Amino acid sequence: MLNRRILRIKAFKTVYALAENPELTQAEALSQLEASCQATRDLYLFMLALVPALTDHAKTRIEALRGKFHPTEEEKHPNLKFAENGIAPLLCSDPDFRKLVEKKKLGWDQYDAFLWHLYDSVKASDYYEAYMAKEERSLKADAALWVSIFEKELVENKELEEILEGLSIWWNDDLAYALTYCCHTMDDFAAGKRWALPELYLSQMPGQEGKDSDKDFVVGIVRKAVATYQKSVEEIAKLTPKWDINRICTTDLALIVTGMAESAAFPSIAPKIIMNEYVEISKYYSTPESKAFVNGLLDKLINKTK
Secondary structure, X not given: OOOHHHHXXXXXXXXXHHHHOOOOOHHHXXXXXXXXXXXXXXXXXXXXXXXXXXXXHHHHHXXXXXXXXXXXXXXXXXXXXXXXXXXXXHHHOOHHHHHHHHHOOOOOOOOHHHHHHHHHHHHOOHHHHHHHHOOOOOHHHHHHHHHHHXXXXXXXXXXXXXXXXXXXXXXXXXXXXXXXXXXXXXXXXXXXXXXXXXXXXXXXXXXXXXXXOHHHHHHXXXXXXXXXHHHHHHHHHHHOOOXXXXXXXXXXXXXXXXXXXXXXXXXXXXXXXXXXXHHHHHHHHOOOOHHHHHHHHHHHHHHOOO
């Protein structure tokens, strides 16, 4: 489930925690890393559980309107296409999905206000109007609607961000990635496949049999970073004599140390790939000037050891 880019981000965040707390042990760092990785899949499950939750909410709203003292003709005879979408039953009837959501307590029961606002937003959209206007019903169309909801309603949704912040310290940064995986699941349903829990790590990269697994990859980076942290900081300090090492942005320091650790742990990975990866990560987690700083130091520190 987790690709190499997000694994590098997980490693970087663990090294950042080490930079903030040098007393962090290797065991503690690896435990934090594993928790962070597991949290991404839990977030995927939480967002996928939104499908039956929002569907049930729609049914409840429709029945409430039907039960009004003087319902309109539209309220008496509503369009049930969304409320009867074929995706929600696939998830509700899957024992593995149901057990996981219940075990991990990833339901939406306590977020009625969010479901209300989300349903209103979905109903007001052009894509929903187009979906409801078509008489033909199909699993493919239902899946496409949910992809639109995941892509258009939930990214940068402030109300959702507040919910996620209250549930897990890991979740906000992982939302876009988890939603992308939810969309992959919708594509699978549209193709007639049943739901299956994604493997957290790939055992081997396709076409690269015999090489390191993804778990070996990310664990190897963190192990090396913890073991060589002080030495790496000293090497960085030598190349920045005009700077007190304590004045270097902690984010930049962590990015450089993580890049050095990856290069040392996996010498077969080209320095250019490593530099490009951590420069890209710096664009999201550090200052606008960081990409040049990170790139320049990694270039000197990695290439001198090759």
